[in-house]
Amino acid sequence: SQQGEEDPQALSIQEGENATMNCSYKTSINNLQWYRQNSGRGLVHLILIRSNEREKHSGRLRVTLDTSKKSSSLLITASRAADTASYFCATGKNSGYSTLTFGKGTMLLVSP
Amino acid sequence: GAGVSQSPRYKVAKRGQDVALRCDPISGHVSLFWYQQALGQGPEFLTYFQNEAQLDKSGLPSDRFFAERPEGSVSTLKIQRTQQEDSAVYLCASSLSTGDSYEQYFGPGTRLTVT
Numbered sequence: 001s002q003q004g005e006e007d008p009q010a011l012s013i014q015e016g017e018n019a020t021m022n023c024s025y026k027t028s029i030n031n032l033q034w035y036r037q038n039s040g041r042g043l044v045h046l047i048l049i050r051s052n053e054r055e056k057h058s059g060r061l062r063v064t065l066d067t068s069k070k071s072s073s074l075l076i077t078a079s080r081a082a083d084t085a086s087y088f089c090a091t092g093k094n095s096g097y098s099t100l101t102f103g104k105g106t107m108l109l110v111s112p
Numbered sequence: 113g114a115g116v117s118q119s120p121r122y123k124v125a126k127r128g129q130d131v132a133l134r135c136d137p138i139s140g141h142v143s144l145f146w147y148q149q150a151l152g153q154g155p156e157f158l159t160y161f162q163n164e165a166q167l168d169k170s171g172l173p174s175d176r177f178f179a180e181r182p183e184g185s186v187s188t189l190k191i192q193r194t195q196q197e198d199s200a201v202y203l204c205a206s207s208l209s210t211g212d213s214y215e216q217y218f219g220p221g222t223r224l225t226v227t
Contacts, residue, residue, distance in 0.1 A: 033215075043155070043203065043218040088154050098207075099145065099168060100216065102154030 006089060006106040014111055019076045021106040023089030024069075030092050032065055033100065034074050038085035046074075046087075079110045114138070116219035118204050124225045125194045133189045133222045137206030144187050145216060146179055147203040155203055161187060162210055194226045 007022045025032070034046040049056045049065045049072070056063045062075040076083055086105040092098035117136045125131050137144050142163055147155035148171075158177065160168040163184035172179070176195075181187040191198055201223050205216040 042220045043205075045215045045217070048215070090154075098211070098214070098216070099157045099160055099171075100147075100155075101157065102147075104152070104154050 006087070006103045008106060009104070010107045010109070012109045012111065013079055015079060015081055017079055017110075019079050019083070019108055019110070021074045021087050021108070023072045023074070023103055025072075025089070025091050025101075025103075026070065027091075029067075030098075032063075032072050033090045033092070034061075034063060034072075035088045035090060035102075036085045037088065037105070043088075076108075079108075081110050081112050084108060084110045116204055116206055116217050118202075118219040118222050120222060121220060122223050122225075124227060127194060127196060127226055129194055130190065130192045131194055131224060133191075133202050133224070135187045135189070135204030135206075135219060137185065137187070137204070138208075138217055139185070140208070141206035141217075142184075142209050143207040143214070143216075144181055145205040145207075146187070146189050147205065148173075149201045149203055149221070151200075158189070158202075191224075194224075196226050199224055199226045 005024050031048055031050045033048045035043050037043045047058045047063050049063050060077045065072045086107045088102045088105045090100040090102045119134045144161040146158040149155040157171040159179045161181040164181050176192045178190045201221040203221045205218045207214040207216045
């Protein structure tokens with residue numbers, strides 16, 4: 001079963017614009033991660049935010065986490081055509097190891 | 113260094129056939145995960161190994177699915193008597209250690225089509 005739900009399901013923007021994707025989840029978490037998947041490079045880890053963190057940055061990526069609303073957002077600034085991919089949020093269980101529960105993903109298309 | 117590799121990349125099986133999917137994790141990675149990804153969906157957890165021990169197989173959809181990692185490195189996911197609903201991409205991931213703050217590195221996946 002899917003834990004997270006990404007919103008929107010699909011997003012189409014022009015190069016240079018910002019892209020924002022949202023994720024909602026259902027149960028308590030230790031951390032939330034964002035992954036990118038495209039046909040060229042498969043599924044790649046982007047960023048991890050822990051449940052006691054509210055915001056995290058990595059290059060052009062900014063992730064926020066609101067545990068009271070059980071939601072997270074991923075912002076990609078100054079998007080590039082190479083950012084075209086599906087983006088998934090994934091939550092880790094409260095356990096000694098992390099089996100990830102993924103959402104259905106947001107498909108992002110960045111046009112030149 | 114080398115990432116996670118999986119073989120075969122594509123597999124077509126007739127309904128009822130058995131298949132075996134191989135995963136070579138990153139050398140030295142303790143944790144190994146298998147996920148199943150249906151078309152248009154996110155990956156779903158199947159099973160987890162810590163070294164050679166299978167600690168969690170709660171995601172395996174039926175007793176036709178079996179996974180092993182006998183020497184704590186290479187893992188094989190076996191599906192017996194394949195059904196059409198088994199058609200999916202099977203992803204393997206490894207991480208350096210246990211604990212939930214370690215990044216999982218994914219392989220390219222095996223696309224299984226059952227006809």
